[in-house]
Amino acid sequence: MNYENIIGLVAGLITSASMLPQLIKVIKEKDASYLSLAMICILIIGLCFWVYYGFLIHELPIILSNGFAVLVNSTLLGCYFLYRSKK
Template sequence: METIIGTLAGIFTSISTLPQLFKVIKNKDVANISWMMVSVLLIGVSLWVVYGILKNELPIIISNAFSVVVNLILLGYYIAYRK
């Protein structure tokens, strides 16, 4: 049961940034995005990946690695589309 709860938490947390990413891609507008928030979140999920590796917890590693990728893409779009 703990693994199921942890996996579900990881899935929902990981996909939480996708609507923002899709909106940025669609509108090519990052005026309402804080680069600081994306950067801090990127650091946090990267540290969760390291923690997951140290604890050998695959759900933590996978969900947060996905978040790292999504946030890196979002940060890349921020850099590309900022005014």
Template sequence: MKISNEIIGLAAGILTATAMIPQVVKTIKEKNAENISPFMVIILIIGTATWTYYGTLKDDMPIIVTNAFSCLVNCLMLFCKLRFSKT
């Protein structure tokens, strides 16, 4: 059985895009983002936004969808960092 490139791309993208979700959930539950690096999250946002743009240029739906979702999750993490950090 041959797996299509699009399915592999979607699987890889979904795994990558959902990687930050447990951290976001933990941060929201604990209302504590002191140990989150805003620099790291900003770099992830820029990277996923750039990948989304690249996917648009290539008209590649797996790249567009998974990276747009990942960008959204990372934006939520940055919001949590700003909202729950004491400094």
């Protein structure tokens, strides 16, 4: 793995981890009423396209960082349905 790939991987993972504090807060508080379902769904769709694009161009940093982001945001989506307000 060359220097550029390492920088890309680190940058992608840091960016992808940006939703972890949100996920931790939702899990701790067991409350997802303030989350936007549309935003999470659109984000996951976009991230899936990034993963697919990474496979098309054979770029591991794109695949790994966006794959991690799909995992984090899919977990957040699951928490949305698990902890949403029962109105």
